[in-house]
Amino acid sequence: MTPKVTKKSEATRAHILQTALGLFQEHGFEKTTMRMIALACDLSLGAAYYHFKTKEELVLQFYAETGAEARSHNGTITAASRDFKTRLKALLQFKFTQMAPFRELASVLARQATDWRNPLSPFSAETRPMRDEAIGLIEEVLEGSNVKVSAPLRPHLAKMLWLYQMGVILFWMNDPSPEQRRTEELLDLSLALLHRLLQASTLPFMRGVNQSAVRIVELVEGLAPTGEEET
Amino acid sequence: MTPKVTKKSEATRAHILQTALGLFQEHGFEKTTMRMIALACDLSLGAAYYHFKTKEELVLQFYAETGAEARSHNGTITAASRDFKTRLKALLQFKFTQMAPFRELASVLARQATDWRNPLSPFSAETRPMRDEAIGLIEEVLEGSNVKVSAPLRPHLAKMLWLYQMGVILFWMNDPSPEQRRTEELLDLSLALLHRLLQASTLPFMRGVNQSAVRIVELVEGLAPTGEEET
DNA sequence: GTCTATAACACGATAGAC
DNA sequence: GTCTATCGTGTTATAGAC
Secondary structure (H helix, E strand, O other), X not given: OOOOOOHHHHHHHHHHHHHHHHHHHHHOOOOOOHHHHHHHXXXXXXXXXXXXXXXXXXXXXHHHHHXXXXXXXXXXXXXXXXXXXXXXXXXXXXXXXXXXXXXXXXXXXXXXXXXXXXXXXXXXXXXXXXHHHHHHHHHHHHOOOOOOOOOOOHHHHHHHXXXXXXXXXXXXXXXXXXXXXXXXXXXXXXXXXXXXXXXXXXOHHHHHHXXXXXXXXXXXXXXXXXXXXXX | OOXXXXXXXXXXXXXXXXXXXXXXXXXXXXXXXXXXXXHHOOOOHHHHHHHOOOHHHHHHHHHHHHHHHHHHXXXXXXHHOOOHHHHHHXXXXXXXXXXXXXXXXXXXXXXXXXXXXXXXXXXXXXXXXXXXXXXXXXXXXXXXXXXXXXXXXXXXXXXXXXXXXXXXXXXHHOOXXXXXXXXXXXXXXXXXXXXXXXXXXOOHHHHHHHHHHHHHHHHHHXXXXXXXXXX
């Protein structure tokens, strides 16, 4: 995805990213040009493009780094409470806190998300490691929590919740209320709803619902990573 | 949104759109340039831009016209069956048949969808008429059908199903299986799931779930149309 | 007022020399 | 790994023809 990792290259890459993030924050993503970024780094335009093939790749790199940060924060979350809703809310809120200064960038990433063949999409084969890590974080939060869910659903729960997370992020990106207070309301409501629904999944007459749900997740999952024939 | 409607203008507009659609089909959206479109129409580049402010607006216009077509097909659907699942499946499948030759264009539209302030987004204030029409079509399909759902949910059901529709379309866009057979599987599974869940919503102990669901739809709805203060 | 043409701009991206 | 030079494209400015 990126050139081989040498000391020099890595330092330059980091420098470009930091500079770009600053400029994005100041002028916004669209109005910040690659020429501005290169100039601010005392580099030529071509050099900047050597390190990042596209402007959007800068955003993906930023997102990848927030992932690492989130990993180290996950322990704090699991230590603080065993409650499913509390934990998941904390996980999502941490993501929001991280990305808050760069809310617009989330939108840039979401734009790529719709085409799953786009290497920069969160659903693409190329971003699979990042996706798996994010799902792993959710799984960690589930393990040892008080979540109640039917047996057949349990192995797919983290993947389901990752999709749920995507939806909440989409809402958050577009939430114009001060400090995104509506997102918090959405979070509380949807987590309560989810909790009840998962509880209900253990009921005997929900067997059919469970089977359908599992198969749906598998279908969505099957679309994402493997490149198949087209029509 | 567009210049005043005179005979001449409307004819040219239609001609540009038709030509563009042909070129999109032949070369794809990205590789088709505005210059190509203008040339194929025996128009100057400036003239083309007089009629369509952006390249993406061509796609929106196409989408708007499929909406009108779908309206006239809705009667056939409601006449054919009273079954909720059958009707909704027919509605969605008709949309897919319409858009099948231009599947890539759906993706172009989806790209705009993520930023709800973008006038071309299906969630924007500007596209509200189109959105309302689409929801109206779903409401028509619900009325007189055998759908079973709790009373508090019923007034919001069409809006909920419109969101569901958006999800299915996203899947369809990215479905690489021949003739998008997986989308049909998804359709059957998700409709069955939906049906059961709506049935379950009438159960007494689902009161809380109903309330949460209604409020969530209202939150999403409230984000879309009204331009509010930013942060 | 409605429509069209010409010219130019800005920016993302690339080619090829060093 | 960095440079300079250049391209292609979406979009805009502007002037004027019907």
